[in-house]
Amino acid sequence: MHVSIESRRLRLGSLCFGLAALLALLLAPPAARASTVIVQGTTDIKDAGLLEDVIEPGFAAAYPQYTLQYIAVGTGQAIANAKAGQGDALVTHAPTQEKTFVEEGYSLEPRGRAVFYSDYVIPGPLDDPAGVLAGAPHNAAKAFELIAAAGEAGEANFISRGDNSGTNTQEKAIWKLTGVELNEKGEPGPAGTPNNFSWYHKAGLGQAATVLLTDECPPTVGGKGCYEMTDRGTFNRLVSKGSVTQLKIVSQRNEASAPGGVNLLTNPFSVYIVNPAKIPAVNVEGARAFNDFLSSEQFQSLLANYPSASSPAFFADAHPEIKITSAALPATLSAGAQISVSGTVANLLPGSPPVAGQTVLLQRAAQTGPKEVPSYETLATGSTDGAGAFTIATNASREGRMRILFPTTSSYPALTVTPLIAVGSLAETATDLGSISVASKVGLGKLSVKGRSVSLSGRIGPSEGRSAAAAIVIQGRKAGKKAFQRIKTVHARAGAAYSVRVKLGKGRWKLRVKYTDPGTVQPATSGVRSVSVG
Numbered sequence: 001m002h003v004s005i006e007s008r009r010l011r012l013g014s015l016c017f018g019l020a021a022l023l024a025l026l027l028a029p030p031a032a033r034a035s036t037v038i039v040q041g042t043t044d045i046k047d048a049g050l051l052e053d054v055i056e057p058g059f060a061a062a063y064p065q066y067t068l069q070y071i072a073v074g075t076g077q078a079i080a081n082a083k084a085g086q087g088d089a090l091v092t093h094a095p096t097q098e099k100t101f102v103e104e105g106y107s108l109e110p111r112g113r114a115v116f117y118s119d120y121v122i123p124g125p126l127d128d129p130a131g132v133l134a135g136a137p138h139n140a141a142k143a144f145e146l147i148a149a150a151g152e153a154g155e156a157n158f159i160s161r162g163d164n165s166g167t168n169t170q171e172k173a174i175w176k177l178t179g180v181e182l183n184e185k186g187e188p189g190p191a192g193t194p195n196n197f198s199w200y201h202k203a204g205l206g207q208a209a210t211v212l213l214t215d216e217c218p219p220t221v222g223g224k225g226c227y228e229m230t231d232r233g234t235f236n237r238l239v240s241k242g243s244v245t246q247l248k249i250v251s252q253r254n255e256a257s258a259p260g261g262v263n264l265l266t267n268p269f270s271v272y273i274v275n276p277a278k279i280p281a282v283n284v285e286g287a288r289a290f291n292d293f294l295s296s297e298q299f300q301s302l303l304a305n306y307p308s309a310s311s312p313a314f315f316a317d318a319h320p321e322i323k324i325t326s327a328a329l330p331a332t333l334s335a336g337a338q339i340s341v342s343g344t345v346a347n348l349l350p351g352s353p354p355v356a357g358q359t360v361l362l363q364r365a366a367q368t369g370p371k372e373v374p375s376y377e378t379l380a381t382g383s384t385d386g387a388g389a390f391t392i393a394t395n396a397s398r399e400g401r402m403r404i405l406f407p408t409t410s411s412y413p414a415l416t417v418t419p420l421i422a423v424g425s426l427a428e429t430a431t432d433l434g435s436i437s438v439a440s441k442v443g444l445g446k447l448s449v450k451g452r453s454v455s456l457s458g459r460i461g462p463s464e465g466r467s468a469a470a471a472i473v474i475q476g477r478k479a480g481k482k483a484f485q486r487i488k489t490v491h492a493r494a495g496a497a498y499s500v501r502v503k504l505g506k507g508r509w510k511l512r513v514k515y516t517d518p519g520t521v522q523p524a525t526s527g528v529r530s531v532s533v534g
Contacts, residue, residue, distance in 0.1 A: 036067045037286035038069045038087045039071065039091060040086065042072070043073065043206040044166070044167070044233065044269075045091065047206065047207045047208035047233075048118070048233030048237055048314070049313075050314060051072070055294075056068055056070070059293050062289075062293050063290075074161065074168070074206070075169070076168075078091070079092065083104075088273070088274055088282050088287040092112070092269070093269045098270060106274060106278050108272075108274065108276070109272070110425075111270075111424060112270030112272045113272075113294070114425065115318050116300070116316055116317045117269060117317045117350075118233050118269070118315070120231055120266075120267055122228070122249070123214065123250065124147075124247065124250040125227070129224075130150035130155070132227070133251070137251055138255040140177075140258070141177040143251035144178050145180060148178070154199075156226075156227060157221055157222030157223075158201070160210075161202070162201075162203055167207060167267075172187060174229075178259075208234050211230050211244060212243060212244065215244045236313060237313070252265065261351065262350055262351055263349075263351025269314075271290070271295075271424075272291075295427040297319070301316070315348065317347070320345050320426045322429055324343040324433070325344060328433075333396040333437070334461075335440050336395050336441075336462055336463070339402075339436075340391065340392070341362060343389070343390060345406055355384055356384055356387070358384045359381060359382075361382075362380040362394060362402065363402070363404075365401040379397075396438045397462035397520075398465045399435075400519075401432070402435070402436060403431060403433055404430065438520075440523065441459075441515075442524045443458040444512065444526035444527060445458045447511065447529055447531045454501070454509075454533065456502070459498070460492065463496035469516075469517060470491065470520065471492055472489070472491075472514075473514040474487045475487060475511070477510050479507060479508040479510075487511075498513075504531075505533065507533060510529070512527065512528045512529070
């Protein structure tokens, strides 16, 4: 049964709103368009409160030069609106539809950026006439089968969003894992027809509105035993506000042995920048700022406490987790000694494939002022193997604070995972390794004397990684003097060997060589050699 009048009203309203938004965008002056970021996005974020409570105030504080206009519709409609030029960015949670959006060239980047995930739950009436809570509390496919059986017996009804949203797409994927007869649309109904069974109803509403309709369970949708599928954040928010009183969660957190496995009810969200090659009027910089905000560590950290630390509605997913498995770096290393770091990189999204074949960098913080953000230079590069593990090794040549960096990637992995989850690109992530000190080395060989000219030669380490300030200082003292004095300073060129010539006064001398490279390595002084100058 269709809630046909309401569906037609919503579709007409959506069309009118879309035309109005497009007209306003085209007629707006350039300055206003440049400062407004229009985001076509799923209703889940709005209905769960994340948009109003976290995203809107956070984005306004981080990017005051932009005004965020979030248009909350189902994922299918959001994608259609973006393709029609009605948005700068897109937030969705339907991998199969996102894949088409990317393949058709509407995404500026090679894939979307993963930002967070939630999970789906199956609410049902308090008396649970289908016996889902007792028979399939962690098995969504079986829960659907129990609801279908109760529906055939006239004891239950299922209310679908029926709007091509991400939730609706996920719901239909679960029906495919059941033994329930499906119609040509992939919905419960006689095979080979577009019709639905009498107990299956399509609301054509948003996430929260569908939950409220299920809670009411009016005669238009069967009048008793109403079940549905929604995201946990929306359901919890409606319950906490007292808007939902006749429903409880009867199935959630799919177990590994159930059809679809542990990620069947996982709900990943990705954000896209609309490609200006397809839609020339897109505010690319504004959309990029919105993407960067959702991927930022600041925003990601807020998710763990929304709406509460004990019951978060969304989980951070933008940055992978880097675990160091090797021993801690020693506080001091001799120049040329090996630095080796091993670890693993893994995505936070449940059921994700290994982060394989991705670049990992060993970096050193360059010298900066006390209030400056440190800049980093790469000392060595590695790559994750098929299990997401890596090892990076290099010779110690520069001291300072070290870190492992996973750069932002758009190639991990293909937009295909088990059939319901795709993994978006992962944002830059760094893990601090602490500071190390590198002890340099300098050796002094036999001296060569020719008249009053003395040649000093030897080897210094490290032989690479020197800064422009690296210097060789020749120090000496004449017989009878107690303190060494600087005689000559030369730039330390690349390589391990050095050779310096100095002119000395007549007499017996003691000479030594000091190697310095401030901020790069600790200084070193050679042994002392004696020489007579005639």
